[in-house]
Amino acid sequence: MDTTGAEWLSARQEDGSPGDVQIAFVDGYIAMRDGRFPDGPVLVFTQAEWDAFVLGAQDGEFDLD
Template sequence: MAESTTEQLAGDARPQLDLAGAAWQSSGQGRRSNVQIAFVDGFVAMRDRRDPGVPAVIFSPGEWRAFVLSARDGEFDLT
């Protein structure tokens, strides 16, 4: 498991995770899958496969659940 440190960022208690050794998983199959996630120290990190140098978005377990449920409900669908 990757090491993590905790730092306060503008009132955000979100930890700064060490993602160097993270096992990134693609969201789907083939070239159309650009989103990758990794489970690190009890959090979920999400990044763009095409640009892994951009900082990942970090979700707590509750935030991840809310995000997934909202996506399933079509909240983020483009019209």
């Protein structure tokens, strides 16, 4: 997937600086990358995969505790 022209979005941290995780909406997919390394790998999700990821995060599925 070509993300060259993608508009990358990130949440703001409490101090107002950009967050490390960035997402972009490209051709019906959701792309995600580490904003500290914008030339690094990009994860690509379908809408259904993204929905499952977000629900899992909300349910604590990825908590490290």
